[in-house]
Amino acid sequence: MKMRIWLSMFLTVAAVFSGCSKEEETKPENQISSGSLEELVVSIKGEPAKGFDPAFDWPGLGEALFQSKLVVFDKESNIINDLATERIVSKDGKELTVKLREDVLYSDGENFTASDVAFTFEKVRENTSYIDLSNVKEVIAEDDYTVKFLLNHPDSTFEYTLSRIAIIPEHAYGADYAQNPIGSGPYKFVEWQKGQKLIIEANPLYYGKKPNVKKVTFLYLDLDASFAGAKRGEIDIARVSMDYIGKEIPGYTQRNLETMDIVSLSLPSVKSGTYELEGTPIGNDVTSDKAIRKALSYGIDRKGISENVLNGGGRPVYSHNPGMPWDAVENEIKDGDVKKAKKILQEGGWIDTNNDGIVEKNGLKAEFTLVYVPGEVEREAVVLGIQESAEKIGIKVNLDAKVWDEISQQKLIYKDAYLFGKGADSPFEIYTNFSSERIAKGTTNSPSYKNEFVDEYLKKAIETTDQDEAVEFWKKAQWDGKHGANTLGDSPFVPIVAFHHTFYIKDGVEIGDFRPAPHRGAYWITVENIKDWIKN
Secondary structure, three states: HHHHHHHHHHHHHHHHHHHOOOOOOOOOOOOOOOOOOOOEEEOOOOOOOOOEEEEEEEOOOOOOOOOOOOOOEEEOOOEEEOOOOEEEEEEOOOEEEEEEEEOEOOOOOOOOOOHHHHHHHHHHHOOOOOOOOEEEEEEEEOOEEEEEEEOOOOOHHHHHHHHEEEEOHHHOOOOOOOOOOOOOEEEEEEEEOOOOOEEEEOOOOOOOOOOOOOEEEEEEOHHHHHHHHHHHOOOOOEEOHHHHOOOOOOOEEEEOOOOOOOOEEEEOOOOOOEEEEEEEOOOOOOOOOHHHHHHHHHHHOOOHHHHHOOOEEEOOOOOOOOOOOOOOHHHHHOOOOHHHHHHHHHHHHEEEOOOOOEEEOOOEEEEEEEEOOOOOOHHHHHHHHHHHHHHHHHEEEEEEOHHHHHHOOHHHHHHHEEEEEOOOOOOOHHHHHHHHHHHHOOOOOOOOOHHHHHHHHHHHHOOOOHHHHHHHHHHHHHOOOOOOOOOOOOOOEEEEEEEEEEEEEEOOOOOOOOOHHHHHHHOOOHHHHHHHOOOO
């Protein structure tokens, strides 16, 4: 298969630029060896550039380690209380009252109170762009153990937002908090050597189940160095790339964890010049044709990409929310359906008139650029798979690897196809991806997609106070039988695959099961059940 040949070329070039081979086993500075039954050494990637401050979206998703959250997810992705003991939604849906635990201490011995919650939400509003608090009018600490959230309008997704925000102790917050965090979580901060390692120890004042492992050292290694460390027996839990799938290390078990870390093809759905963003015309004359988008959605060989190009390190997906309660059954289509894809193009007026293998319409060739950020073998593999699948149905895709700063400055995600990371444990992502209110605002609705029927369903899904009703509206926004944002409808995004995360786990170490990790939480969600880890 051509994709594997091209991927091998990518890997060869990557090895040249890295200056060492994957088998080179140079120890990183200050590497430590594991040995104690009460200590684990872990390499999972994902060092937070801004440190461990929830005001800057630490940890994004997953376990905050040093801090606690009002609510968390169980393994079935149900929202359950943590710092909260009771959640009361008003009849009009504009107020959420949260009762808090009264037995919580921070790792420095100070009491947790409702004022810390109000303080945290104000800091998050000031500092992070990743969490949308625009609907929060005010957060009020009514007494030490009651906090009230006042909303501008009802929001059925707000409790999912709560699950992303870890609580900061107001008394301990300062300029260096991100480098020396204090919190009420299961572990306390010990040491952070940037670019090298993080050391944590069990918090004896933690109110919940005490961790089995007393000390954990996280090594910030690239995936090849992680493999080398496991080969030397120095790492208990080692995250590696798909290139190592199937390779054995004596004394270790290899494990592939399913995730919702999805890569999706973003396709501008408006013609070039329909909008301007900071003076730059956005849109694309080829991908704005729905026949092109739908043909790609049907024609891309997701299974081939998952099994052959990714070496089994992924699974085909047809939405950004596979397996979640709000996933519509109509999202799943026949994979790699070249015949149907060609029929869609032909019926849409796209014909190969000069037999050059590329269809055209009114003199416009079905050719566009796919921009992606280089550096990850998995993503490079996916873009090659997309290119080959598109070629089979008469569409030419030109690949262009650029760093994010260049992509952002040139507004390329609004003008070209782009390989986006998607997948969330909240239905709010359906809103941010497909609502016309998000056009040219941030990076979410990058296709500049607008459909009045979808907008109405999204509004109803957000503003209902009935979660079951909300789920039905989320599904209808994807497809209601006539209109929708999925492949049967307008297809502004084409979901491709959900990556698996591959680990080597040393014999005697048990890390349990995980809910599928959403995009951006893919690294740190691995430690979501860290309290239950065991080393025998």
